[in-house]
Amino acid sequence: xxxxxxxxxxxxxxxxxxxxxxxxxxxxxxxxxxxxxxxxxxxxxxxxxxxxxxxxxxxxxxxxxxxxxxxxxxxxxxxxxxxxxxxxxxxxxxxxxxxxxxxxxxxxxxxxxxxxxxxxxxxxxxxxxxxxxxxxxxxxxxxxxxxxxxxxxxxxxxxxxxxxxx
Amino acid sequence: xxxxxxxxxxxxxxxxxxxxxxxxxxxxxxxxxxxxxxxxxxxxxxxxxxxxxxxxxxxxxxxxxxxxxxxxxxxxxxxxxxxxxxxxxxxxxxxxxxxxxxxxxxxxxxxxxxxxxxxxxxxxxxxxxxxxxxxxxxxxxxxxxxxxxxxxxxxxxxxxxxxxxxxxxxxxxxxxxxxxxxxxxxxxxxxxxxxxxxxxxxxxxxxxxxxxxxxxxxxxxxxxxxxxxxxxxxxxxxxxxxxxxxxxxxxxxxxxxxxxxxxxxxxxxxxxxxxxxxxxxxxxxxxxxxxxxxxxxxxxxxxxxxxxxxxxxxxxxxxxxxxxxxxxxxxxxxxxxxxxxxxxxxxxxxxxxxxxxxxxxxxxxxxxxxxxxxxxxxxxxxx
Numbered sequence: 001x002x003x004x005x006x007x008x009x010x011x012x013x014x015x016x017x018x019x020x021x022x023x024x025x026x027x028x029x030x031x032x033x034x035x036x037x038x039x040x041x042x043x044x045x046x047x048x049x050x051x052x053x054x055x056x057x058x059x060x061x062x063x064x065x066x067x068x069x070x071x072x073x074x075x076x077x078x079x080x081x082x083x084x085x086x087x088x089x090x091x092x093x094x095x096x097x098x099x100x101x102x103x104x105x106x107x108x109x110x111x112x113x114x115x116x117x118x119x120x121x122x123x124x125x126x127x128x129x130x131x132x133x134x135x136x137x138x139x140x141x142x143x144x145x146x147x148x149x150x151x152x153x154x155x156x157x158x159x160x161x162x163x164x165x166x
Numbered sequence: 167x168x169x170x171x172x173x174x175x176x177x178x179x180x181x182x183x184x185x186x187x188x189x190x191x192x193x194x195x196x197x198x199x200x201x202x203x204x205x206x207x208x209x210x211x212x213x214x215x216x217x218x219x220x221x222x223x224x225x226x227x228x229x230x231x232x233x234x235x236x237x238x239x240x241x242x243x244x245x246x247x248x249x250x251x252x253x254x255x256x257x258x259x260x261x262x263x264x265x266x267x268x269x270x271x272x273x274x275x276x277x278x279x280x281x282x283x284x285x286x287x288x289x290x291x292x293x294x295x296x297x298x299x300x301x302x303x304x305x306x307x308x309x310x311x312x313x314x315x316x317x318x319x320x321x322x323x324x325x326x327x328x329x330x331x332x333x334x335x336x337x338x339x340x341x342x343x344x345x346x347x348x349x350x351x352x353x354x355x356x357x358x359x360x361x362x363x364x365x366x367x368x369x370x371x372x373x374x375x376x377x378x379x380x381x382x383x384x385x386x387x388x389x390x391x392x393x394x395x396x397x398x399x400x401x402x403x404x405x406x407x408x409x410x411x412x413x414x415x416x417x418x419x420x421x422x423x424x425x426x427x428x429x430x431x432x433x434x435x436x437x438x439x440x441x442x443x444x445x446x447x448x449x450x451x452x453x454x455x456x457x458x459x460x461x462x463x464x465x466x467x468x469x470x471x472x473x474x475x476x477x478x479x480x481x482x483x484x485x486x487x488x489x490x491x492x493x494x495x496x497x498x499x500x501x502x503x504x505x506x507x508x509x510x511x512x513x514x515x516x517x518x519x520x521x522x523x524x525x526x527x528x529x530x531x532x533x534x535x536x537x538x539x540x541x542x543x544x545x546x547x548x549x
Binding site: 002007010011034056057058059061062 | 468470472477513
């Protein structure tokens, strides 16, 4: 079911861990399947010099996190931004169709960490994913990032994976 | 690395005695049982001998044993065969929500043909309530199909009791005994069933062979058309070697049943106790009393079952999961869902199924590694 590369990254994930002095943090999750990923980045001279992550999820989610961290480490911000669900899946020699959403989560978590860093240096000082959502008529909540409507109980946006704080 | 197989409910290795019994029927006695010459008649005698042997084990008549390609075909022949034979007379079937997909998909298929199906719920221990079966009966009910024991959590269903309660009703009663074979008594007369499915490869026999017990006089329409093999219920040249293997495996399983169950129950208890004592946030999915001796289904909170399975595999330990995350939604097994296991726990469910080659050393080895693996998977959790 999984490629050798997926299994290799799953059994020996690279760069697992947290970072106390991260320059940017991005957290995503899938409210339906319960997968969660937090990416921490350290930036120096416009380059991602260190990446750590914590992932709770399936085999694919763990392999994707590991691959994303490996692909992005040492890259410039611009190049890291180009990492997409497609390039992640390709680097893993493919993912089962029903697991493609996992590669999306990985790319998004990294993108969120980068945008968190960019917000910080531009002085916008928005703490990691901690924007407050707009409540709508009772049972729904609108994602502050992509404006998607989510069930009121959602902890993460179903559209983009952004954490929904209350 | 020595492999530890804890996935016997998926399949089992073929016993040497079974292979030995089968071998002549690939070489010396390879004839077609329908042929009139001596090679064919030798094969025919072997098949009929097996039929008699199996009938003896089940307390049935030879003519009531129909060899099939496995458990799935036996279930299909029982359910579709009963439904089609009752065309115009009955159109309602009662089954449970925790059946094997061979039964559930058959029922869904029949719904499309215009039959009505009642899927009975189960309690938190995966037990079907006898009263709910009785109260689901309608004037047009033609068949009740409930498994003898569940394949994912091992709960043994009250088949004998249901059989007694519907004795006087004009309703056929089928039970899928695939997981129960070799673990509990299978005599159709004691269970009060008209139809009973058995598979070869769950009891150290070959894959691709099974049987359906059909009580004499039970109206069953064949699934396939062809020569009149198997009393007209199942055309096609007999899988002679397979049938010999199935009969031998069933004979051995029945001979050794009591000793096997005693030994395997102890191992299951050791595994259950060990897990409960060393790992927090778990749930044992079982019926406290009426469960098979070899199946232990455990939900590990905050763990992905598939990830746990694949790490165990790298250590040479084979298990199976109760749920898989697909398309971004955790697709918990229909059995765990029917038992109302919370989705989050169901996602981390593992089925350990023990077999005759397992030892205490195996269980100790599993218990030595499991807590660390579970802790590792939980630690990587991003909160």
